[in-house]
Amino acid sequence: MTASGQLPVFYIGTIPPGATSLTLDGDEGLHAAKVRRIRVGEQIRIADGAGAFADCAVESVAARTLVARVVRHGADPVRRPTITVVQALPKADRGSLAVELLTEAGVDEIVPWQSRNCVARWSDPQKAARGVAKWAVTAREAAKQSRRTRVPIIAPLISTRELLQRAKDQRTIVLHESATASLMQQSFSGVSDLMVIVGPEGGVSPDEVADLRGVGACVVHLGPEVLRTSSAGLAAVAVISALTGRWDAISRS
Structure with a gap:
């Protein structure tokens, strides 16, 4: 065989x-x-x-x-920590690119987020449903290409209020170019479920950052370079997977 x-x-x-x-x-x-x-x-x-x-x-x-x-x-067992990426809506086709890259990196769930600075707007339930369906197709095809047995869940669109509620219940990392803490400095020992928040092209707004900090989220940067919203999540997941040993558990036998 x-x-x-x-x-x-x-x-x-x-x-x-x-x-x-x-x-x-x-x-x-x-x-x-x-x-x-x-x-x-x-x-x-x-x-x-x-x-x-x-x-x-x-x-x-x-x-x-x-x-x-x-x-x-x-x-295939669920790898720990599970990784949920909350992806602020990118403009144009960069949303599909973000989903493709995150799926190939092995995330467990992708949550579209209508943040304050998003240029893209899923302004009504029908448009949101179409957007989620498109992301789900992209995730399935990317999972197949990367030979995954688990297709990531594409969750419904969430608001900032709903995001804050989710952030209360699990370890949460917010990517922000102005953060003083580095993702590489974080410890994930004992963390079972992790949520990573990726802002839009205009970044996570100061009010959103303050609100997320208020519910216990940690705001970090990836490094000296500023990445696009479509690739920042991939970079973060790669760092986390290396730090936590998620990639060490992969078997090709």
């Missing part, structure tokens, strides 16, 4: 325990058969997007359907 970290990943709704055969159909079957051109005899990984997976050998391929024999079942 090919090393599991090298297997192409496809998603299915559920993987029944003990299943000996799995079928990809619909868009996922079409993608496997026509886009990836998977052939009989090839090895693939089928995942449910929540950590469970089955490594399989392909037995038949049709136009929109692929049937595979299960070789082994497995499950």
